[in-house]
Structure formats: C-alpha cells, structure tokens
Amino acid sequence: MSGELFPRARAVVADGAVHVPGWLTAERQRELVEACRGWARGPVPLRHTTLPNGGVMSVRTVCVGWHWQPYRYTRTAGDVNGARVAPFPQWLVELGRAAVDEAYGEGAGAGYAPDTALVNFYEGGAKMGMHQDKDEKSGAPVVSLSIGDSCVFRFGNTETRTRHYTDVELASGDLFVFGGPSRLAFHGVPEVYPGTGDPASGMRAGRLNITLRETGLGG
Template structure:
C-alpha cells in the first residue's frame, strides 16, 4: 500500500531538523547505475571493501570502502590501516562536484525552509567518501560524524534497498529522533545545527531495490569535507 501511495503522490522535499534535509528521488536511474558501477570498482582490492572492527572488539555489520582518506574508529589515515594497508583510493573530482550539487539542491530554492547553509555550495571541497554496503541483516548504530575538522554539511546518497534512517539529536543517542525511509536515489544532507546529530540505520528492507539497478542490498555514499590539512597529502 505504501509503495502505491508514493507512486500516486510523489514524496516531497522535507526538512527533518534545522539543517537536515531529505530530497527524494534526487538521483535518476542512469546516475544510480553509474554510481553502482563505480562502487563495484572501488570495492575491489587493494584498499577495497572491508569489515570495520571497533576498539571494543566488535564488528560493524555494514562493510565499507573509503576514498580520499581512510576512516577507521575513530580517525583518518592515508592508508587502509585496519584493512590490507594499501593506500586509500583517490576521491574523484566528479564525486566531489556531485557533493556540491547535492548541498545546493538541499538548501537552495524558495522552499528551502528557515535554515540556509552559510557557506556557498560552490566553495565546498568534498575530499572524503565513505561507501557502506548493507546486506539484508546489516545495521548501523547511532553515531556522530565527528572526526572531521570542517563543519561543512554531510551528504548522504542512497542506492538499492530501502532503509529506515534514524536521525536524532546532538546531545545523545536516544530520543528525540525521527525515522525517515530512504529509497534508491534519495539524498539526505545534514549541516549547520544538525551537523553533529546522532544518526543510524536500524533496518534495511531486503528486496526493495529497483530491479533495473542490478544491486542486491543497499549502498550508501557519505561525502564529507575533512578540513584535515596535510593529512591527505
């Protein structure tokens, strides 16, 4: 019933919290397929898709590959220090440009809401991408993207299976939070007052990816501005 409803009445751009914006269906089918193929190439070794292990000895159920700089709990490096040790793959210029376009799409226009990103999107230098792959059983606990030294908005792009994206507050992992369904092609941007909000993925709806995408599972591309100076040089 829900899928039929969304087809009859297209989902609207929604401000989930000040500075946190959901833009449904931002990526068209062709761009989605291009991104899936790019993710497949990035996932190959060396420096490919890996299982992330936490300092406490646990493992994340979503697997990850990084571009630009390698994220590990809880910092950045120029090589896959918790993987095969290979140098991190470069951040493509076209992906950085897509990040800037995403910020413009989220914050610009007459319906952009009361919050407007103070930094022009054309000035944002997206230099890090985290690509997370979720199978049917994968989840992501509530966390903050706090290792960057830049306050630029985080850009999240969804491909494949639909998920529940839980967007919370900046004080704790608990309530208040809001659950949003992210479908293939959706954009979510959070910056400004919501830049350090806790967020996570408690559920993935297996088998909901568009058949033409050729993807089983969910891919999430998270684009960030590191502000980390010479770490990446």
C-alpha cells in the same frame, strides 16, 4: 524511486537536515554502483570494520580519498592491507556541490569541497547504530546518497543517542544532507527492507549508502 503512485515530498527533518526523495536519476545510480564496485575491489577492499572494543560492524565499508577507521582518517589502510586508498575523483566533488545546492539553495555548494567518501554496503540484516560523524575537522555538511533497498534512517539530536529522533524512509535515489545545527546529530539505520530496491538502479540486492564529507585535514 521512479514510478511511484504517490510521489514523496522533500522535507526539512531538522534545522540543516534536508531529505530530497528521488534526487538521483536511474542512470546516475547505475554510474555510482559501478564506481563503488570498482572501489570495492581495491586497492583497499570492502571490509567489515573492527571497533576498538572488539566489536565488528555488520555493514561492509570501503573508503575513497581518506581511509576511515575508528576514530580517525589516514591515507593508508593500516587496519586492512596497508595500501593507499583510491583517490577522490573530481566528478564526486561536483556531485557533492550539486547535492548541497539542491538541499540548501542555488550557490550554497560553491565552496563545498568533499575529499572523502565512506561507502557502506548493507546486506543480510546489517544495521548501523546511532552515532555522530565527528571525526572530521571541518564543519561542512555531510551528503548522504542511497541506492538499492529502502531503509529506516533514524535522525536524532546532538546531545544523546536516545529520543527525540525522527525516522525517515530512504529509498533508492534519495539524497539526505545534514549540516549547520544538525551536523553532529546522532543518526543510524535500525532496519533495511530487503527486496525493495529499484532494479533500474543497477543494485541486484542490498543497500548502498555513499556519504561525502570534508575531512578538513588538507594535503
């Protein structure tokens, strides 16, 4: 967040997991917020995802490029309205490549080719339980972008949902990339801090999280 009294330092949270505070400018955050608002209107709208056990996720999600539903990707949203999801734009590919370069060093993102984005909106006490991003066939890194309210991002290990884990505070504009040995680490969001967002981001309330991934599905 801009204007911080004590600027936060970038950190390697685990092997292959890098936190870069304040990576997104306020202008880029506003651009992303506007893009997400457009995607949330459809063709497949923002929705609460129903899990196979009947549970309903507290976050609301909209997808771009490929539609995610537990636990697979499809081009059309059979669990919502049957429509084909919005296409994945080239500018989002470029943003993903720049993010990987920032996390791992110049040139690291050259071959990165994200083709889906999961956009999660947190409001009213929404949380995310510990889980692995393992529905992709590609082992390429996951790029996570945070806008709006700050949260506790719990980053664990690849073997279990429980300890050991590290709690990281993600604020508006922060970048978090995890790949390599940390690609299948369990992670979640146990708490969001209402009213902590940067007004310059364009978010009126709540937290927006955009994760870019390579599905490895081609086509």
